[in-house]
Amino acid sequence: MTPEEEERLIENEFQDVLQGYLKSNHRKKVEIIERAFRFAKKAHGGIRRRSGEPYILHPIAVAKIASQEIGLGSTSICAALLHDVVEDTDYTVEDIERLFGSKIAQIVAGLTKISGGIFGEQASAQAENFRKLLLTMSEDIRVVLIKMADRLHNMRTLGSMAPAKQYKIAGETLYIYAPLAHRLGLFEIKTELEDLSFKYEHPKAYERISELIRQSEARRSAVYNDFATPILAALDKMNLRYEAKARLKSVYSIWRKMETKHVPFEEIYDLYAMRIIFDCDDPSQEKGICWSIYSAITDLYRLHPDRTRDWVSIPKANGYQALHLTVMGPDGNWVEVQIRSRRMDEIAEKGFAAHWKYKSGESDEESELNEWLRTIKDILDDPNPNAIDFLDTLKMNLFASEIAVFTPKGRVITMPADSSVLDVAFELHSEIGTHCIAGKVNHKLVPLSHRLQSGDQVEVLTSQSQTPKEEWLPFLATAKGRTRLKAALRKVQQPVIDSGKAIFDQYFKEREVEATNEIVTKMLAYYHLPSREALYMKLGQGSIDLSRYILKESPKTEQSLLSKLFRIKRTQQPQIVTVTPEKVNVKKTYALRCTDTERNYVLSDCCHPIPGDDVMGYVNDRGQVELHSLTCPRAQALKAAYGPRIVSTEWEQVKQKFLAEIRIEGVDRHGILQELTQMISNQLNIDIRSLHIDTDKEVFACSLTVLVSDTQVVGELCQKIKKIKGVQNAARVADTPD
Template identity: 70%
Template sequence: KMADRLHNMRTLGSMAPNKQYKIAGETLYIYAPLAHRLGLFEIKTELEDLSFKYEHPGEYERISRLISQSEAGREMVYNDFASPILKRLDAMGLDYEAKARLKSVYSIWRKMDTKHIPFEEVYDLYAMRIIFDVPEGVSEKEMCFKIYSALTDLYRPHPDRTRDWITNPKANGYQALHVTLMGPDGNWIEVQIRSRRMDEIAEKGFAAHWKYKIGEHEEESELNVWLKTIKDILDDPTPNAIDFLDTLKLNLFATEIVVFTPKGELLTLPAGATVLDVAFTLHSQLGMRCIAGKVNHKLVPLSHRLNSGDQVEVLTSHSQSPKPEWMNFLATAKAKTRLRKELRRVQQPVIEEGKKIFDDFMVQNDIIVNNSVMTKILGTYHVSTREELFYKLGSGEVSIDDYLNVNTSRGARSLVSRLFRLGFGGDNKKTKVKKLLTTPEEPSEKQAEKPKINTKETYVLRFNEQESNFAFAECCRPIPGDEVMGFITDDGTVEVHSLTCPRAQVLKASYGPRILATKWDEISGSFLANIRIEGIDRHGILQELTRMISTALNIDIRSLNIAADKEVFTCDLGVLVASTHAVDELCKSILRIEGVRKADRVRAYE
């Protein structure tokens, strides 16, 4: 499947734009993280770069061009850094290979986008990789630390950036010793030290283990643990496809932490894991009975988030029972799956009772329930699933008479009247209800006028004071000029999302046929953009800033929040602009003010 997806991405240029968004979105959402989790580093990097190329073609070309232009200077810096290292390794009599590993285009862009920095400030464009053949009679680990010792004799290591992935391999089997050194040009450069075996496993993943017939590896058992978790989720009798993907992703791309049990057993968990995650990792029953924990011998609640190196003891009680709110502070897929199963088991009798109440009422009132009616009923009760509705009915949290009583007196509000905006009274209520619930609604005049959207064509976005053929998504609030995509909502409206919006990634992976390629056309109006400004504080800088924005640039300020901490200030500014071009010009003008060091647009989801 992974090879098929890689081939699809390599030939994506022949597809329609909306298909490109759909497939690239799916790839970034699930296939690239899955390749990463299986240790298929080469495939993961290519999938990410190809997805980025089709979603942001302009940025891809720009960053590729900048990498190419800076190659000569980068090579000179690398040679200055590497020459003393190569001499030392030669003197040690090692059989080795040393090379510079360039950061991928996608990784560079991610760093620029999340940290709001230009290309020139991405200092870790490359890392040095040393791959050695293990000499006779010396262990891999011993050889790695001999090389480490030689490197730190030549350059100063960063005190907090040494990573020993040999003693504690990553969950995807990755092993190496990383050290970050201060180069001769004053920039930090990471050096990755690996044996030939470690390098093959890092590049080719778990499949490379078959080449090395040296018995069961700890990292292989890590894979088995993860696969058992996936099997647990798939064994769920009523799996929801989107829930499954979200749960799966919990353990795909998460940064890992390492914690210890009181007996010194090592546990690898995703960052953000809690005491409760540890309990479920050790045993499902420990998770169900967990009441608190001891972290480094101090009592903490079961929602306490752990740090790498913590020693964790789980405290339990026979009177404890699992709570639905626990789902909010679990970070591991195993824990979420086990808790969901247990809650469903406990709630099942109540759900059955609620279903009986619901079905009896429908039979008594001669109402036939189809999917569209059920969707409207769920919306009325503000629940997302039938099980949730039945549980509320069965537990008495809500009553069916609250909304569903069709036999109400004249003028009373019922579920049907709420759904179809129709008051009931007079005779033949039952027939009218049945008819309304079992036949599709006649489209209103406004609905009938809605033109059918061709998803294969690029959708042209138009917006002015009189009308608009789309709606801005609240989750990311893009503005004209942003790279955006369209999503056709249930009522046929085109909702426009920024391509970098986290919600857009989910939509591309989950609702591919409803994705639209878009382009901006006739847009007139003012749109809210948020700018973050940082700099050195001085007397009068706020007055100068507001005067320049309002008077010199004639831009309306909608919000302003400024705070100074000793000599440094931060300002969050909300302004009304016509497009991204206006934002770029505004940031350039702000940077000309004495003392301002940084001015960048901040997205709604950041």
């Protein structure tokens, strides 16, 4: 492309942003947008993105997303155009303030603070960097909305990145940004972020499901038309101005359902939902219209009684409003119908930015967001230094589906689904939580572990003699509750931990040995403890004696401890295999090799991938490539928190057998177990390592563990098992237990 052609492209892209802005309801401040564009273009002059295109096209694209997909105005467009100027050029925030005013400068400063993705290079700083992102929300919500636009454009152009970088960014996006978009009510963006992350993490699965969706389009359209035609006729009789359409499940959500339910694509029956959006000029009439449409649909089709969701009367915490019902279609499958007004639809798709259009007072614009920020303040203030713990705790609240419960005085409290009485106690106040002894739900006495349902009335009972207990942790579904309980426990445990640390320090001082990370890691493995703090706790309680450790682990037996750490359990690997780490270049794809006696990777304890699985590598503290399945929850956390240690991998030379667990379900009959074992052992010559079968009347469920070389063997085995008379389903369980 010639310089003149590039110049025309840049100008056309900017005009596209401007034209979209002029069509919006925002006040027209074209002059300042023009100035911001010219300034950013000059500042980024001569700089190119990794893809080779002029850098200025990125800020323009971010401004377009912020304006046209999120619905933000001139201040945000200017900030988006300028968002990388302070980070990448010699200009300062003061320069931005002098030229464009304090509000735009404040947003640019907030974006600069959290530049380079949420996380920096150092794992220890990552949780703190994420806190910065969330704290900037309270300064100005537009900071995080523009950051979301920035991430979306980076995901759309991720193809130009190296594989390891793709893993890191896709993992971080799926783990943090997609849940955050969901919590902010940006559902279109959340869905696209999930799909793009999935595309780069599982490219083959993404292509396969996309192709299956394309192939089934004609059949789906016919089924939808049969279902929708009577509904449309009924709506026409009601003289409504409305729009009705089929909403197809995203590729990612289809794949998730296939994985969790262990079903093929052909058995995903709820591929689409029907969405009805009606026009209504008077918000006070919206609720009545929603229920009149509900009545018309239930006159035509049988209602599923347990799957009606009324978010019109009590909106979700992120402002989402709609009436959902599920009815049985003419083909015998359940279909979800979502009923919304035009106002509800805009808020559902664009989130808080759309709220601003419908608010009467300036002070109310960010009330819902500020309410959410109050719920996570405890987490932000928590001194927990562990990045993954922090992210896991926060993610509990980010992606939780919600229930609404009531206090005895009628106050509505929105909580994550599966919350307990104890969660409500901690939601009300830390002191109430730590002294909670029980609760009354709908005037009936219940234990503090009791799980709540939407609509419950909850009264918390306390006693000053009650103290916080570690066994309460499983009762808590909220991040706030867990954080407050852990803080209370730390207060109680801290003197014991301090005492244990003194014993630990004295132990090393007497032997004149430095407590290096390597030595402490071996010590933690020996005592089967997860952290130094846990070790200090045990020492303070007097439940372990360090002198016994030194006697057992003399220099002669040092190597035996090392082998303990590096050895793969016999239940996972039948051979004794030496782990021989190789030099790792995270910018290149790491080739996985394994012979009968050695291999260049370590299998993780949390998941057990086999050749053919989509896997990634994580370079652990010992410099070894630790292998995780991409579907493993810990892999998601590692990608988000330790991006620079992630390496893309490929199976190259593997001469070994691996354990795989297969779940088999079917109708029981005489001789089916014998037929199954004979086919596997005799006909297919596959070794069976364990078999457990449960029967309930005529139905059986079997857990089978076999020794295989790769996923292809497992797939072929499942297909053959399905052909046995009586077997309804056979699928591999991805995470084989120890």
